Amino acid sequence: xxxxxxxxxxxxxxxxxxxxxxxxxxxxxxxxxxxxxxxxxxxxxxxxxxxxxxxxxxxxxxxxxxxxxxxxxxxxxxxxxxxxxxxxxxxxxxxxxxxxxxxxxxxxxxxxxxxxxxxxxxxxxxxxxxxxxxxxxxxxxxxxxxxxxxxxxxxxxxxxxxxxxxxxxxxxxxxxxxxxxxxxxxxxxxxxx
Amino acid sequence: xxxxxxxxxxxxxxxxxxxxxxxxxxxxxxxxxxxxxxxxxxxxxxxxxxxxxxxxxxxxxxxxxxxxxxxxxxxxxxxxxxxxxxxxxxxxxxxxxxxxxxxxxxxxxxxxxxxxxxxxxxxxxxxxxxxxxxxxxxxxxxxxxxxxxxxxxxxxxxxxxxxxxxxxxxxxxxx
Numbered sequence: 001x002x003x004x005x006x007x008x009x010x011x012x013x014x015x016x017x018x019x020x021x022x023x024x025x026x027x028x029x030x031x032x033x034x035x036x037x038x039x040x041x042x043x044x045x046x047x048x049x050x051x052x053x054x055x056x057x058x059x060x061x062x063x064x065x066x067x068x069x070x071x072x073x074x075x076x077x078x079x080x081x082x083x084x085x086x087x088x089x090x091x092x093x094x095x096x097x098x099x100x101x102x103x104x105x106x107x108x109x110x111x112x113x114x115x116x117x118x119x120x121x122x123x124x125x126x127x128x129x130x131x132x133x134x135x136x137x138x139x140x141x142x143x144x145x146x147x148x149x150x151x152x153x154x155x156x157x158x159x160x161x162x163x164x165x166x167x168x169x170x171x172x173x174x175x176x177x178x179x180x181x182x183x184x185x186x187x188x189x190x191x192x193x
Numbered sequence: 194x195x196x197x198x199x200x201x202x203x204x205x206x207x208x209x210x211x212x213x214x215x216x217x218x219x220x221x222x223x224x225x226x227x228x229x230x231x232x233x234x235x236x237x238x239x240x241x242x243x244x245x246x247x248x249x250x251x252x253x254x255x256x257x258x259x260x261x262x263x264x265x266x267x268x269x270x271x272x273x274x275x276x277x278x279x280x281x282x283x284x285x286x287x288x289x290x291x292x293x294x295x296x297x298x299x300x301x302x303x304x305x306x307x308x309x310x311x312x313x314x315x316x317x318x319x320x321x322x323x324x325x326x327x328x329x330x331x332x333x334x335x336x337x338x339x340x341x342x343x344x345x346x347x348x349x350x351x352x353x354x355x356x357x358x359x360x361x362x363x364x365x366x367x368x
Contacts, residue, residue: 027256030256030259031256034251034255034256035248035249035250035251038249038250038251039248039249042249043246048249051249052251052252052255055251055255056255056258056259056262059259060259060262060263060266063263063266064266130242131246131247134242134243134246149243153240153243153244154243154244154246156244174204174205174210175201177204178200178201178202178203178204178205181203181204181236181239181240182200182203182236184239185235185236185239188239
C-alpha cells in the first residue's frame with residue numbers, strides 16, 4: 001500500500017492563507033525565509049546582529065502589510081525586495097553617521113567619507129581567511145553591484161527574479177553581475193597586496 | 194572577437210547563456226588569448242567561493258523575539274476604529290471631499306439666486322391642461338421647468354398678453 005505524499009504549500013498559497021487570517025501560514029513563511037534572508041542581509045551590512053534586526057523588521061512588515069501583497073509577483077521577490085530596501089536604508093543611515101567633515105579637524109574644507117566596516121574578524125574565529133576577505137570585498141562593492149551579486153551568487157536566484165527585485169531590465173542585471181564580478185576580483189587582488 | 198567584447202560576455206560564457214555562434218567566436222578568442230583564459234579561470238573560482246560561503250542561521254530566539262514584537266504591535270492596535278481607519282481612511286477621505294464639494298456648490302448657488310423657486314406642478318400636467326382646453330400654447334419654454342422669476346418667461350408672458358389685447362381689438366373692429 002502506497003503512502004500518501006504530502007505536497008507542501010507554495011509560498012503564494014501560504015501568504016493567501018495568511019491574508020485570510022491563518023497565523024500558522026505566517027509562521028511557516030518565517031521559517032522558510034529567515035535563514036535565507038539573514039544570509040542576504042548579513043552580506044549586505046556585515047553584522048549578524050544588525051542583519052537579524054533588519055529581518056525582524058522585514059517579517060513585521062510582512063505581518064502588518066500582508067494585505068498589500070498581490071499574486072502578480074512571486075512571494076520570494078516581494079520579501080527580498082522588502083529586506084533589500086530595509087538593508088539599503090540601514091546602510092544609508094550608517095553612511096550619514098560616518099561622514100566626518102575634515103574641515104572640523106582643521107585640515108581641509110572638503111568632506112571625506114570614512115568607509116564603515118563593522119565586520120569584526122575576532123568575532124568570527126570559525127571562518128577561514130578567504131571568507132573574511134570575500135566579506136570585506138563585498139562590502140566595498142558599489143551598492144548596485146553588491147545587490148545583484150548577492151542575489152545571484154549567494155542566494156542563487158534567477159535573472160528574472162533579480163530583475164523584478166531590483167526593478168531593472170534583465171539585460172541590465174546581467175551587465176551589472178558581469179561588472180560586479182570583475183570589480184570584486186579587483187578588490188580581492190587589492191586586499192591580497 | 195576582441196578582449197573587450199569577451200570581457201562583456203564572460204559571465205554569460207561561464208553560465209552557458211551564449212548563442213552557439215557567439216560561443217564559437219568566444220572559444221576561438223580564448224584559444225589565442227591567455228589573459229581572457231585566465232579571466233575565465235578567476236571568475237569561475239570567484240563564483241565557486243561565493244557559492245561556498247558559510248551559511249548563517251538566525252539565532253535560536255529569533256522567532257520568540259519576532260512574536261513578542263508582533264504581540265506588542267497587536268496590543269497597541271487592537272481597537273476596531275484603528276483597524277477600520279487603517280484600511281478605509283483613504284476611501285473615507287475621498288467620500289468626505291466629494292460631499293464637501295457638493296455642499297459647496299449647492300450653497301454657492303443658493304447665495305447667488307436666493308429667489309429661485311422651482312415650479313412644483315409637473316410640466317406634463319401644464320401641457321395636458323393646455324391641450325385639453327385647446328388654447329394656443331402660452332408658454333414658449335414648454336417642456337422645460339419654469340422659474341417664476343425667470344426674465345425670459347416674464348418677457349414672453351407680457352408679449353402673449355399684448356397679442357391677446359391686439360386680437361380683441363381686431364374682433365371689436367370687425368364687429
